[in-house]
Amino acid sequence: MTVTLFIPCFVDLLYPQVGIAMVKILEKLGHKVECPDSPACCGQPAFNTGYWDESRDVAVKLLEQLKDAEVVVIASGSCGAMMKVFYPDLFAGTPHHALARQVSGRCFEFSQFLVDQLGVTDLGAQFPHRVTFHDGCHSLREMRIHAAPRRLMQRVQGLELIEMKQTVCCGFGGTFSAKFPMISTAMGEVKCGLALDTSAEYVVSCDSSCLMHIQGLIDRQKKPLKTIHLAEILAQS
Amino acid sequence: MSTAAVAFKKDAVRLSADLRHRALIQGALSKYELKRDEKQALFQDWQGARQLAAETKWEAVNHLDTYLDQFVRGLEARGTKVHWASTAQQARDIMVGICREKSARSIVKSKAMTAEEIHLNEALEHAGFDVVESDLGEFIVQLREEAPYHIVFPAMHLTRGEIKDVFERKLHDAPSDSPEELTMVARRVLRQKYVQADVGITGANFAVAETGMVSVTENEGNARLTAALPKTMITLLGIEKIVPRLEDLALFLPMLATVGAGQLISGYNTMYGGPRQPGEADGPEEFHVVLLDNNRTAILADAEQRDSLHCIRCGACLNVCPIYRNVGGHTYGTTYPGPIGSVITPNLRGLQEWKHLSYSSSLCGACTEACPVKIDLAHHLLQNRRNASRQKPSFLQRMAFKLFAPLATKPWLWSLLVTKGGRFGQIFHGLVKGTRLDPAYVWTKTRDLPPIARQSFKEWWKERK
Numbered sequence: 001m002t003v004t005l006f007i008p009c010f011v012d013l014l015y016p017q018v019g020i021a022m023v024k025i026l027e028k029l030g031h032k033v034e035c036p037d038s039p040a041c042c043g044q045p046a047f048n049t050g051y052w053d054e055s056r057d058v059a060v061k062l063l064e065q066l067k068d069a070e071v072v073v074i075a076s077g078s079c080g081a082m083m084k085v086f087y088p089d090l091f092a093g094t095p096h097h098a099l100a101r102q103v104s105g106r107c108f109e110f111s112q113f114l115v116d117q118l119g120v121t122d123l124g125a126q127f128p129h130r131v132t133f134h135d136g137c138h139s140l141r142e143m144r145i146h147a148a149p150r151r152l153m154q155r156v157q158g159l160e161l162i163e164m165k166q167t168v169c170c171g172f173g174g175t176f177s178a179k180f181p182m183i184s185t186a187m188g189e190v191k192c193g194l195a196l197d198t199s200a201e202y203v204v205s206c207d208s209s210c211l212m213h214i215q216g217l218i219d220r221q222k223k224p225l226k227t228i229h230l231a232e233i234l235a236q237s
Numbered sequence: 238m239s240t241a242a243v244a245f246k247k248d249a250v251r252l253s254a255d256l257r258h259r260a261l262i263q264g265a266l267s268k269y270e271l272k273r274d275e276k277q278a279l280f281q282d283w284q285g286a287r288q289l290a291a292e293t294k295w296e297a298v299n300h301l302d303t304y305l306d307q308f309v310r311g312l313e314a315r316g317t318k319v320h321w322a323s324t325a326q327q328a329r330d331i332m333v334g335i336c337r338e339k340s341a342r343s344i345v346k347s348k349a350m351t352a353e354e355i356h357l358n359e360a361l362e363h364a365g366f367d368v369v370e371s372d373l374g375e376f377i378v379q380l381r382e383e384a385p386y387h388i389v390f391p392a393m394h395l396t397r398g399e400i401k402d403v404f405e406r407k408l409h410d411a412p413s414d415s416p417e418e419l420t421m422v423a424r425r426v427l428r429q430k431y432v433q434a435d436v437g438i439t440g441a442n443f444a445v446a447e448t449g450m451v452s453v454t455e456n457e458g459n460a461r462l463t464a465a466l467p468k469t470m471i472t473l474l475g476i477e478k479i480v481p482r483l484e485d486l487a488l489f490l491p492m493l494a495t496v497g498a499g500q501l502i503s504g505y506n507t508m509y510g511g512p513r514q515p516g517e518a519d520g521p522e523e524f525h526v527v528l529l530d531n532n533r534t535a536i537l538a539d540a541e542q543r544d545s546l547h548c549i550r551c552g553a554c555l556n557v558c559p560i561y562r563n564v565g566g567h568t569y570g571t572t573y574p575g576p577i578g579s580v581i582t583p584n585l586r587g588l589q590e591w592k593h594l595s596y597s598s599s600l601c602g603a604c605t606e607a608c609p610v611k612i613d614l615a616h617h618l619l620q621n622r623r624n625a626s627r628q629k630p631s632f633l634q635r636m637a638f639k640l641f642a643p644l645a646t647k648p649w650l651w652s653l654l655v656t657k658g659g660r661f662g663q664i665f666h667g668l669v670k671g672t673r674l675d676p677a678y679v680w681t682k683t684r685d686l687p688p689i690a691r692q693s694f695k696e697w698w699k700e701r702k
Contacts, residue, residue, distance in 0.1 A: 007694050009645070013656060014687045016694035023698075035698050040655070041645040046638040048600065050622030051630070054638035061646045089616075141602035141615075166267070169559045173599025178679045180246075180597050185683040186253035186563040187599065190263065216684030 002032045003113075004069035006062070008079045008208075009040045015208045019075055021235035022110055025123060026073070036065040042074075043090075044082040048174050052090055059090060063099050071117070072107045075231075077139025077207045078174075080109040085142045109139060111206050111230055115148035121155050127233045128158030132200035134191070134214065136207030137169050149206055149230050156233060162198040172213035188217045195225060203227045241570055242593035248568040249597070258394070258565060265393055266556050272499025273553075279501070280491075290488055291611035294547035297446070297479040301537065304446035304479045305528070311449015315511025317524045325355035328529050332357060332438070332471055333364045335525055339469050341366060341435035345427075347453070347460035348372035349440025350388050350550055351473050351529055354572040357438070369430045371459035373423055380407045386566035388573060389497050389552035394565060427459070437467035437521065439509075441474040442549065443489060447482045449510060451526065454493060456504035464509060470521035472509065475529050477546040489549065496553035496609045532585045542617050545581050547610040554604035554614055560597060569594060576604035580617040588625050595621035652695070659689045 003026050007019045019035075026033050043059035046052070062083070066072050074080035084107040091100035114120045133153065139145045153161050171177065171187025191214060195203050203225060205211050211227040218225050238246075252258055277283050297304055309319045322328035336344060344366050346352065358379075361368045370379040374391035378384065380403045385391030392400070397414040404411035410422045439460050441451040451472050453460045464470050480489060486506075494500040513520035536546055555561045555575030566574045571582045571594070579594035595618045602615040626634070644650055669675040671682060680686060692700075 009655075012694040013659065013689050016690045016692060016697055019694040020697060035694075037695070038648045038651070039646040040648075040651045040695075041641070043645075046641065048619065048622070049596075049634060049638070050619075050624075050626035051635060051638045052623050052627075054635065054642060057639075057642035058645045086619075137599070137601035137603070141606055166270075169599050169601035169603065171559065171599060173601070176596070176599045180249065181679045181683060182250045182253045183560055183563055183597065184599070186259065187559045188684070190259070190559065190563070212687060213684065216680070216686060219685035220683060 002034060002070050004034045004036065004066060004072045006042070006066075006072055006074045006079065006083070007035060008042060008074070008076045010212060011075050011208050012040060014212065015229065018208055018229040018231050021229070021231040022073070022075055024235050025114075025231065028123075029118065029120060034069075036062075038065070042079045042082045044079060044086075045175055047082065047086060047090060048176075056090060056094070056096075059087060060096055063087070063091075063096055063103055066103050066106075067099065069103070069106060071113070072103065073110055073113045074107060075110055076209060077109045077136040077143055077145060078209055080107060080112075081138035081142035083107045109143055109145055109206060111149040111152055112143065112145050115151050121151045123152070123155070123234045123237075125155075125234045125236050126157040127236055129202055130160045130162060130198075130200045131202040131204045131228075131233075132162050132164050132195050132198040134164075134170060134195070134203050134205040134207075134210055135167055136205055136210045139206050140167070145206070149204075152230065152234060153204070159233070162200050164194040164198055166194055168194065170210040170213050172210050174209075177213065184213070185217070188213055189221075192217055192221070192223055192225065196223060201226060204230050204233065206230050239590045239593070241590055244570055245568060245593055245597070248570075249564045252565050252568055253563045259563060261394065261396070262562055262565060265390075266562060269499055269556055273496060273556075276495040276499055276501055280495070286488060286492060287609055287611050290492055290609055291544075291547060293480060293485050293488070294549075294610050295544070297481050298477060298537070298543060298546045300481075301476060301479060304481055305476060307446040308444050308449050308479060309526075309528075311446075312511060312524075312526055314449065315514065317449075317511045317526055320525060320527045321530075322527055323530045325529075325531050328355050328473065328527055328531070329357060329360040331527055332473065333360055335469065335471060336361065336364070336366055336436050339435055339523075341469070343430065343433045344368045344436045344438060345430050345434035345463050345467060346370050346375075346438045347440070347455065347463040348375050348391070349438070349473055350385075350572060351440050351475050352438065353385060354531065355473075355529065357473070369427070369434075371427050371430070371457075371463050372455070373420065373457060373459075376423055376427065377403065380404070384567060384572075387552060387555060388550055388575075394567075431462045431466045434463075434467040436469045436471060437463040437465075438471045438473065439463055441472050441478055442493060443480050443486060444474060444478040445483050445486065445508070446479055448508075450483075450508045451478075451510075452486055452490075453507050453509065454490065454503045454505070456498070456500075458505055461505055461507055464507070464521065465519055468521055469523045469525070470509070470512070471525045471527060473527045473529060475531070475533055477533055477548070492609050493549055493551050496607070497551040536581065536584050539584070541620055542580070542584065544610075544612050545577070545584070545614075545617060547612050548577050548581070549610060550577075551609060553607040553609060554612075557603040557607045559599070559601060559603065564597075576614045576618075577612070580612070580614055580621065583621050583625070588621065589629055592621060592625035595625065648695070656689065656693050656696070663689060
């Protein structure tokens with residue numbers, strides 16, 4: 001099938017390897033991949049800050065781009081939640097409501113798409129490391145993704161998954177991390193502490209934005225941890 | 238920024254960096270989580286129980302007029318005097334009035350967040366009454382002259398040493414810092430107060446419409462003594478405490494105990510339907526019930542957030558909230574802290590004054606998941622943000638988002654200004670990184686930023702095609 005892959009701004013600029021890994025995996029599975037050139041963002045920052053009109057200015061362009069897409073795969077659970085869960089709210093009472101609902105039904109986060117839609121769990125990947133998994137809150141509680149990434153990791157040769165004691169937010173929260181940097185940092189420290197307690201080498205996630213926050217703290221505080229997106233692991237063979 | 242927002246930020250900065258506070262609160266709440274999970278697992282179907290609880294409260298809140306009427310008729314039939322208070326001021330006046338009419342001197346109170354909400358103690362003390370809190374945690378924070386830290390565990394932020402100190406200072410009696418010995422000191426003081434008190438004031442956990450009774454849950458027996466010993470009893474409750482039927486408590490009492498404190502059932506669950514009836518051996522001679530609105534009807538009128546009136550004040554959302562766990566209860570500066578407070582305070586006390594609470598969330602949704610009555614907490618925070626910026630947009634933020642739209646929707650502009658412009662800017666970023674001159678200071682003060690990739694995804698994609 002033709003998969004329309006939506007690459008959010010931070011993956012485009014900071015973590016292109018995550019998007020590239022996804023393209024390679026989807027192509028390896030025999031699908032045609034398309035990436036809309038624009039827009040660069042799903043409109044979540046404005047939406048979360050309360051500026052829904054301004055958010056729609058961006059989001060409506062994305063909706064129009066995705067109008068005819070067979071399926072939409074989103075390279076982030078958070079942007080995925082925006083498109084799948086929040087677009088119908090954002091466009092309620094506007095002429096785009098019906099379209100928002102249609103597109104929402106065709107949106108999937110990458111790991112969710114592989115496991116739940118394609119039924120793929122084994123990509124023949126190898127990653128001989130101890131890892132722990134960070135559930136991005138939007139992935140977990142808005143997109144309801146929990147099993148999919150774990151099933152994918154189970155089939156990665158050499159990968160040992162050690163779960164953290166608690167499922168807790170990394171403290172990023174988009175504009176929250178800038179509006180309340182100290183609370184955000186404290187939350188990130190708690191998260192890093194939980195990850196360090198597992199003695200894992202890597203924190204794996206389906207959300208590069210969470211990983212950016214976690215890695216930002218790791219680098220600043222020189223913690224013995226690394227972060228990596230699940231797609232990057234799955235592309236390694 | 239409102240004065241409340243300035244105070245919140247200041248305290249949040251201080252406490253989120255306070256590692257002792259962090260360890261204390263995270264430790265206590267991690268223990269709570271274990272207990273809660275144990276008890277939750279004893280429900281045959283916890284998610285089904287939540288659904289039923291949500292539907293029951295939905296029914297109650299959406300037919301509040303009918304159920305309140307039924308509740309009041311039941312109470313009045315047994316000789317209870319029911320008072321309706323639209324505002325906090327009215328509620329205080331009613332209660333001060335009753336105490337004056339009874340020529341009371343001494344008042345004993347059991348734990349009631351609604352009383353905190355209307356600042357009842359201050360009003361009573363101001364009117365010349367001696368008021369003592371009988372819940373141990375509340376008694377301790379009253380001695381320390383501070384507000385409860387948590388709606389269920391008012392003194393959870395204190396160590397036993399700190400409690401010993403305040404007992405020494407205020408009661409001149411603190412044999413050691415052992416919880417048992419300190420409790421015995423409090424008990425001696427409180428027993429005397431119960432006997433002396435002319436009026437006993439309680440809150441309520443539920444108001445049963447069917448039978449016209451208030452249901453009070455507690456663990457120390459202090460609410461029973463507060464209700465049983467003084468000649469006059471006053472119960473203050475918000476109008477949203479209604480449940481339709483007596484049998485609803487079969488769900489709500491164990492549910493409240495489970496998520497509130499990780500208990501199977503709370504130590505004491507008592508129903509009060511009126512003053513002492515003919516032939517009864519004990520109970521107050523007079524029973525007053527004060528029903529408080531204090532802007533709850535404004536929430537009732539808002540179909541989008543009406544479910545926030547389902548709240549049974551269990552504290553489950555506070556306990557799992559990573560913001561609460563880092564900034565603590567006092568930082569909020571409100572009666573109801575944590576997620577529920579961040580949702581309802583802007584709607585009860587002024588959106589512009591309190592909107593910062595709705596913004597101080599990563600929207601992680603742990604609260605929504607924990608709420609036993611399924612209040613859509615995280616999404617209500619988003620709605621408050623939307624309402625606040627619609628009512629009074631910030632010029633700068635709005636401009637930023639307005640300018641962002643063309644940037645994000647025109648590929649050449651994105652490439653030029655964000656991708657290439659970002660790379661160019663980065664060359665100089667090193668000079669100011671982490672300093673006040675750094676445009677990304679709010680981030681870089683405590684965290685590193687990854688560099689913009691040499692080849693962005695879009696550039697790679699274009700080249701490949």
